[in-house]
Amino acid sequence: MSEKFDRLKMLLAEIEDLERVIALLNWDRETYMPPGGNESRSHQIATLDRLKHARLSSDELGRLLEDLTTEASDFDPDGEEARIVAVMKRDFDLECKMPEKLVLDISHASSEGLLAWRSAREAQDFAAFVPYMKRNADLNAERAEALGYTDHPYDALLDRWEPGITTAQLETIFADLKATIVPMVRDIAAGGAVDDICLFQEYNRTEQIRFGLQMAERFGYDRNRGRLDTTAHPFCTSFGLDDVRITTRVFSNFLNASLFAIMHETGHALYEQGVSPSLARTPLAHGASAGMHESQSRLWENLVGRSRPFQEYLFPRLQRTFPGQLGGMDIEGFYRAINKVHPSLIRVEADEVTYNLHIMLRFELEKEILAGKVEIEKLDEIWNERIREYLGITPPNSAEGVLQDIHWSWADTFGLFPGYALGNVIGTQLFAHARKALPSLDDQMAHGEFNDLLTWLQTNLYQHGRKFTPNELMERITGSPITTDAWVEYVHCKFGAIY
Amino acid sequence: MSEKFDRLKMLLAEIEDLERVIALLNWDRETYMPPGGNESRSHQIATLDRLKHARLSSDELGRLLEDLTTEASDFDPDGEEARIVAVMKRDFDLECKMPEKLVLDISHASSEGLLAWRSAREAQDFAAFVPYMKRNADLNAERAEALGYTDHPYDALLDRWEPGITTAQLETIFADLKATIVPMVRDIAAGGAVDDICLFQEYNRTEQIRFGLQMAERFGYDRNRGRLDTTAHPFCTSFGLDDVRITTRVFSNFLNASLFAIMHETGHALYEQGVSPSLARTPLAHGASAGMHESQSRLWENLVGRSRPFQEYLFPRLQRTFPGQLGGMDIEGFYRAINKVHPSLIRVEADEVTYNLHIMLRFELEKEILAGKVEIEKLDEIWNERIREYLGITPPNSAEGVLQDIHWSWADTFGLFPGYALGNVIGTQLFAHARKALPSLDDQMAHGEFNDLLTWLQTNLYQHGRKFTPNELMERITGSPITTDAWVEYVHCKFGAIY
Numbered sequence: 001m002s003e004k005f006d007r008l009k010m011l012l013a014e015i016e017d018l019e020r021v022i023a024l025l026n027w028d029r030e031t032y033m034p035p036g037g038n039e040s041r042s043h044q045i046a047t048l049d050r051l052k053h054a055r056l057s058s059d060e061l062g063r064l065l066e067d068l069t070t071e072a073s074d075f076d077p078d079g080e081e082a083r084i085v086a087v088m089k090r091d092f093d094l095e096c097k098m099p100e101k102l103v104l105d106i107s108h109a110s111s112e113g114l115l116a117w118r119s120a121r122e123a124q125d126f127a128a129f130v131p132y133m134k135r136n137a138d139l140n141a142e143r144a145e146a147l148g149y150t151d152h153p154y155d156a157l158l159d160r161w162e163p164g165i166t167t168a169q170l171e172t173i174f175a176d177l178k179a180t181i182v183p184m185v186r187d188i189a190a191g192g193a194v195d196d197i198c199l200f201q202e203y204n205r206t207e208q209i210r211f212g213l214q215m216a217e218r219f220g221y222d223r224n225r226g227r228l229d230t231t232a233h234p235f236c237t238s239f240g241l242d243d244v245r246i247t248t249r250v251f252s253n254f255l256n257a258s259l260f261a262i263m264h265e266t267g268h269a270l271y272e273q274g275v276s277p278s279l280a281r282t283p284l285a286h287g288a289s290a291g292m293h294e295s296q297s298r299l300w301e302n303l304v305g306r307s308r309p310f311q312e313y314l315f316p317r318l319q320r321t322f323p324g325q326l327g328g329m330d331i332e333g334f335y336r337a338i339n340k341v342h343p344s345l346i347r348v349e350a351d352e353v354t355y356n357l358h359i360m361l362r363f364e365l366e367k368e369i370l371a372g373k374v375e376i377e378k379l380d381e382i383w384n385e386r387i388r389e390y391l392g393i394t395p396p397n398s399a400e401g402v403l404q405d406i407h408w409s410w411a412d413t414f415g416l417f418p419g420y421a422l423g424n425v426i427g428t429q430l431f432a433h434a435r436k437a438l439p440s441l442d443d444q445m446a447h448g449e450f451n452d453l454l455t456w457l458q459t460n461l462y463q464h465g466r467k468f469t470p471n472e473l474m475e476r477i478t479g480s481p482i483t484t485d486a487w488v489e490y491v492h493c494k495f496g497a498i499y
Numbered sequence: 500m501s502e503k504f505d506r507l508k509m510l511l512a513e514i515e516d517l518e519r520v521i522a523l524l525n526w527d528r529e530t531y532m533p534p535g536g537n538e539s540r541s542h543q544i545a546t547l548d549r550l551k552h553a554r555l556s557s558d559e560l561g562r563l564l565e566d567l568t569t570e571a572s573d574f575d576p577d578g579e580e581a582r583i584v585a586v587m588k589r590d591f592d593l594e595c596k597m598p599e600k601l602v603l604d605i606s607h608a609s610s611e612g613l614l615a616w617r618s619a620r621e622a623q624d625f626a627a628f629v630p631y632m633k634r635n636a637d638l639n640a641e642r643a644e645a646l647g648y649t650d651h652p653y654d655a656l657l658d659r660w661e662p663g664i665t666t667a668q669l670e671t672i673f674a675d676l677k678a679t680i681v682p683m684v685r686d687i688a689a690g691g692a693v694d695d696i697c698l699f700q701e702y703n704r705t706e707q708i709r710f711g712l713q714m715a716e717r718f719g720y721d722r723n724r725g726r727l728d729t730t731a732h733p734f735c736t737s738f739g740l741d742d743v744r745i746t747t748r749v750f751s752n753f754l755n756a757s758l759f760a761i762m763h764e765t766g767h768a769l770y771e772q773g774v775s776p777s778l779a780r781t782p783l784a785h786g787a788s789a790g791m792h793e794s795q796s797r798l799w800e801n802l803v804g805r806s807r808p809f810q811e812y813l814f815p816r817l818q819r820t821f822p823g824q825l826g827g828m829d830i831e832g833f834y835r836a837i838n839k840v841h842p843s844l845i846r847v848e849a850d851e852v853t854y855n856l857h858i859m860l861r862f863e864l865e866k867e868i869l870a871g872k873v874e875i876e877k878l879d880e881i882w883n884e885r886i887r888e889y890l891g892i893t894p895p896n897s898a899e900g901v902l903q904d905i906h907w908s909w910a911d912t913f914g915l916f917p918g919y920a921l922g923n924v925i926g927t928q929l930f931a932h933a934r935k936a937l938p939s940l941d942d943q944m945a946h947g948e949f950n951d952l953l954t955w956l957q958t959n960l961y962q963h964g965r966k967f968t969p970n971e972l973m974e975r976i977t978g979s980p981i982t983t984d985a986w987v988e989y990v991h992c993k994f995g996a997i998y
Contacts (some may be wrong), residue, residue, distance in 0.1 A: 047516040
């Protein structure tokens, strides 16, 4: 038993090494690789992907997992051994259910789709993307059939990104969110507009990065085990629990872009840096799901970074760094500016309130496409109608409408979007719980002290990595399933006060 | 035949991808990796090394190479197909001759040796390093026996780094060099000292890098296919023919360190960037040997960078960049300063004339150790005696003597040092040939124009990658074997004029 488990850990460590190296190849491509390096980099990633896939679906791995699953009664069911076997068995079965031809088709369609999407988006010409969108829709449907499901084909796709979460569960969550957000947006639109002009001044880029990094370290980001670089789109990536890197983008004329991107990516990074060292080089050495990960980026970005208490710490320091721009501003005005709510077309620029509607739209459309209820040729019109219905505004072109996100250019991303909304809900639910456990949290935030919050999150969430599913984690931590109660209360309370 | 060759190329492309990825993992470790990343990085490199080694010694590769070697009469013997098979057969046979235990022992001894060397060097305590040096000597001897040789065990080791070059050939070369250098150093010491104080002023680091990079681009370094970073020790590394990166180190109080390091590494990079694209992802997509590579770094650093003609271009620009430091200087004084000859203890800081003696010393000692003629306990004393004999100076401690180089801390580097001297000799021989072919070369250098020189080098040398051995290349390009004639004439002419 122990010998088999040791062998399993060896195989998994090799797979994990390959995965982390692929992450480095991608990181370098986004940060420092010269343009000429693109072709050889693609070859290198493809080769390592192939080596990884072969190992992830090898007969030996399958046999070991089979044996260890039947013999697993020796293990503590919540212990690392049992969980490594269980999580890996799940990954292995998913990998094996995919016919090789489908894997190749998806990879091929994704490469072609990306190029087609880029030019269609540039030309604001959805019709040019229709054939690719159709194929991607078909391939998502094929994957759902290959993976299998009980209720809804979307379950099969969702489960890849959010293990254990069902379409039905999400539908309840989104219905709650919609019931809160749509009227709220109307009320806010009827109220006075918030002035956020102070954010759109000239801010020195180097100073922005220096300041953002200070905040990241304040939150607890360990730069001995990470670093910050600049890229076209911010992201967080990990080459091991002790090498978790973040990136930001910096605009010289918009303060929020970099400041809150750094806080967001720091949230992801704190999660990865907080996984228990005993899980290093195992498949559990990651966050539990896309949504759980997003819960932490949004928690640190919004529930901490955009909170009123934290402004007591942040704003005076920001004023000292940028006296020309913010010297005459008061804290209330700044707080309102960084929390301005207004219906907008672009998801990644949306405020805390309207953001979830953008996600809901994509969730609905993905489900409907999968159920064959959408004529793809009309997807841009359907998109525009829904945006009008939810937000009261209309995209002037498809680049600001259905073509705005890169995700659908790939043939394997259905089921990923909901994690962005789940993250908001889960993050708020966890934060509400942390506040109860830490009565001085507001005061600590006002002093830029985050040791207690970080410790609470590490103890309850981060250390476990992928040991538990999102639903299991939420039950363990909060004693209840995922609910929107905390989020609804949070936005009513916060934005009720602002507007 | 063609089917087998296609399969061979596929296997080789995978090996090549792994090798380049390992290079990236090492580059990142030296440039941007946070300290915490070290442990997982070691695992990743070890995993990829293992995967690469398994492929490099696989039965399938062996069979393919066997078949293609016997059927190779179909190929043009100088064509890429035949050369790929021949070079790879050689690499494969070398890989297979090494018993697995010896490979592991060498790896183990090298890791331990490195740590022991570091602390012994810091403590200036050669005795502490003796057991490790003994083991490394034994392992080098074991490797020589495993690889096999006809005349001298050193041949077996040398051939790993300089295919086709023999110990006997090197002995002739070093005898020639010694006959020139030892009296020359005495003459120079008897002459007046050169004043190089101008180089040791405060130079802005950012400006140094900017200026060095301009010179690199002037030489022909394509930054769309490369980039410059700073590291503790300068190096050049390649992740594909279109992604060849260089590094430098910058001292704020010594101009030469970065300026000539950049030129040196640019020489390596021009070689790699100049390999024919048809050799991409094959084992020929590298320089022909350590010595051939060094010939190009030294050619661009010394024969171009430190030449009198090029100062006409370089010096006025350097003056404009650093007017406070160099404004009052004249070109002759600067030229003499950057070409100052004086016997010194540290190889990597040695001037053009004395440098080869440092290498000769190591070549002699490695041979003698391998032949069992050296009592390792006394290696530091022997070292000091020879340095005194060759250069007239005595190391005050072993850190500035026998322990100065990292190379002997590893158990697999015997045979590498000679390439550093070969590089000087080969570079000068090639450069003398290029001057004959390009009568306006001096004038072009004075105007910072290097198109003709670079084209000549690309056509004659770079494009071939590893297709030919150093001896084959020199015969093809210069019509003669490697000789010291050009180098001897060069130093007499150049330093005769200066001193």
